[in-house]
Amino acid sequence: MSCLRPSHSIYLTQIRCKTVKFKPKIAKTKPLKTPSAQALDHFDFYYGPLFGKKWPSIRLGLLSPNRYLAVMNTMSRNWEAHDEILSDMGAKDLLKSVRGKTGDEIIETKRIIAEGRAEEKTQEVKKDIANPSTLSADNDSSSDEEREEIFRSAAGLGEFRASPGELSAGSLQMGQGGVKNSQNKDVEITGFEGEGVRIPKRDHFLYYPKNLRVRAFDRAVLLDFPAPMKDEVGVPSYWLLDGGSLLPVLSLGLQKGDSLLDMCAAPGGKSLLAALSTLPSKIVCNDFKLARLGQLKRALMTYVPEDSEAIDKFVLKRKDASDVKTWDELEAYDKVLADVPCSTDRLSVSTDEGNIFSTGSTQLRLDLPVLQTKILVNALRSVKIGGSVVYSTCTLSPSQNEAVVENAVAVARNDFAIETVEESLHQLVSHMTSSGLYRFHNTQIGALVVPFLPSNFGPMYICKLTRLQ
Numbered sequence: 001m002s003c004l005r006p007s008h009s010i011y012l013t014q015i016r017c018k019t020v021k022f023k024p025k026i027a028k029t030k031p032l033k034t035p036s037a038q039a040l041d042h043f044d045f046y047y048g049p050l051f052g053k054k055w056p057s058i059r060l061g062l063l064s065p066n067r068y069l070a071v072m073n074t075m076s077r078n079w080e081a082h083d084e085i086l087s088d089m090g091a092k093d094l095l096k097s098v099r100g101k102t103g104d105e106i107i108e109t110k111r112i113i114a115e116g117r118a119e120e121k122t123q124e125v126k127k128d129i130a131n132p133s134t135l136s137a138d139n140d141s142s143s144d145e146e147r148e149e150i151f152r153s154a155a156g157l158g159e160f161r162a163s164p165g166e167l168s169a170g171s172l173q174m175g176q177g178g179v180k181n182s183q184n185k186d187v188e189i190t191g192f193e194g195e196g197v198r199i200p201k202r203d204h205f206l207y208y209p210k211n212l213r214v215r216a217f218d219r220a221v222l223l224d225f226p227a228p229m230k231d232e233v234g235v236p237s238y239w240l241l242d243g244g245s246l247l248p249v250l251s252l253g254l255q256k257g258d259s260l261l262d263m264c265a266a267p268g269g270k271s272l273l274a275a276l277s278t279l280p281s282k283i284v285c286n287d288f289k290l291a292r293l294g295q296l297k298r299a300l301m302t303y304v305p306e307d308s309e310a311i312d313k314f315v316l317k318r319k320d321a322s323d324v325k326t327w328d329e330l331e332a333y334d335k336v337l338a339d340v341p342c343s344t345d346r347l348s349v350s351t352d353e354g355n356i357f358s359t360g361s362t363q364l365r366l367d368l369p370v371l372q373t374k375i376l377v378n379a380l381r382s383v384k385i386g387g388s389v390v391y392s393t394c395t396l397s398p399s400q401n402e403a404v405v406e407n408a409v410a411v412a413r414n415d416f417a418i419e420t421v422e423e424s425l426h427q428l429v430s431h432m433t434s435s436g437l438y439r440f441h442n443t444q445i446g447a448l449v450v451p452f453l454p455s456n457f458g459p460m461y462i463c464k465l466t467r468l469q
């Protein structure tokens with residue numbers, strides 16, 4: 001009996017021996033965390049202090065599936081029938097509800113007031129440009145310390161790769177040593193160019209394209225859109241898009257006959273949205289990666305019928321939008337969209353494959369702000385005087401958002417004599433907030449859509465700059 005049932009004390013001894021003997025060994029070279037877990041740690045560390053009490057809600061949104069809008073493909077033959085089906089399901093026409101019952105007359109009055117104020121500001125800025133010693137820092141009510149905290153916090157500089165070159169004191173100051181060089185030269189981005197830069201901001205009125213039809217379920221409605229339906233020639237009557245992705249295209253403020261350059265266009269969601277507005281007469285889609293250009297071509301072939309007018313508007317290019325030396329699309333477009341590669345925060349916390357937080361991608365990640373700054377500098381060079389650039393990312397990181405805008409504006413000014421003014425996105429932010437579907441976080445420059453559970457869009461950062469000179 002005693003052989004079959006050893007005493008209690010023997011059991012304990014065996015267990016104790018076992019734990020010591022078979023202590024699991026962990027290879028030192030093996031990363032302890034998956035890239036998505038690393039991304040989440042990184043965000044907790046940097047975004048926690050930045051967003052404060054809002055961070056748990058944003059974090060929860062980021063970790064939950066995002067919500068979509070249905071973009072009606074008005075180039076498909078059956079779109080109206082399918083639009084009705086979505087309407088019957090309770091999905092509302094987002095842009096119509098944002099416009100509300102405001103009549104054309106009232107909209108026109110609002111536009112005149114906003115543009116009058118913008119014109120006053122523009123004259124002020126032009127005076128400052130002509131006489132830099134009087135440079136005003138009026139639109140900035142926050143103290144230097146506050147700005148320092150926001151833009152140069154650990155979430156800013158800590159992510160910025162230091163320049164391998166040396167910095168002179170002069171190169172750190174705006175307007176000094178500002179030799180206006182020729183167009184075809186390289187620039188070295190240090191990450192400090194924007195230090196002390198004040199970007200003037202003016203009122204801005206945006207028309208939402210009347211031909212764009214976007215359907216959305218109300219906040220907290222848990223219904224999903226059915227899979228997109230096709231017409232008899234196989235063209236889908238809508239596609240699904242994260243709600244954040246609509247805003248860069250709305251911010252462009254497209255007008256009839258505009259020429260548009262989409263600098264980082266693949267897989268093509270925003271170019272297609274621009275085409276659906278029917279406003280641009282030309283849409284140049286550029287992407288440097290061949291495989292991504294392939295995706296873009298497939299998207300165009302899928303959603304744009306062969307016999308539609310829109311197909312002739314598209315021009316595809318494969319250029320390195322970050323190469324300042326060879327970039328040759330100069331002063332050629334009315335509108336430019338720079339929807340740059342970024343740390344794609346939502347993707348980074350949800351998937352390990354191709355994750356930019358993997359150990360092998362560390363350098364790529366740290367190099368992002370430099371790449372983004374160069375792309376934005378080239379965007380500002382591509383737009384005509386009087387035309388506008390929209391810069392957008394899908395990250396919450398200030399070092400890839402506001403800091404990039406500040407640095408690019410400074411480089412464009414110092415190296416290419418380009419002067420810019422920021423267009424306030426206040427109207428868009430207030431309209432989208434009132435729809436109940438979008439939540440924004442206050443930023444000094446541009447606008448930032450933050451995820452939140454009841455209507456989980458974004459992240460999406462947008463900033464609109466108009467070239468004055």
Ligand SMILES: C[S@@+](CC[C@H](N)C(=O)[O-])C[C@H]1O[C@@H](n2cnc3c(N)ncnc32)[C@H](O)[C@@H]1O
Pocket residue numbers: 245263264265266267268269270271286287288289292319320321322323339340341342
């Ligand atoms: C955020 S995605 C663009 C998404 C696209 N705008 C859309 O709405 O479907 C960024 C794109 O930038 C492209 N890209 C990365 N580096 C680039 C470069 N140096 N020049 C041009 N495109 C680049 C990538 O291939 C990728 O397709």
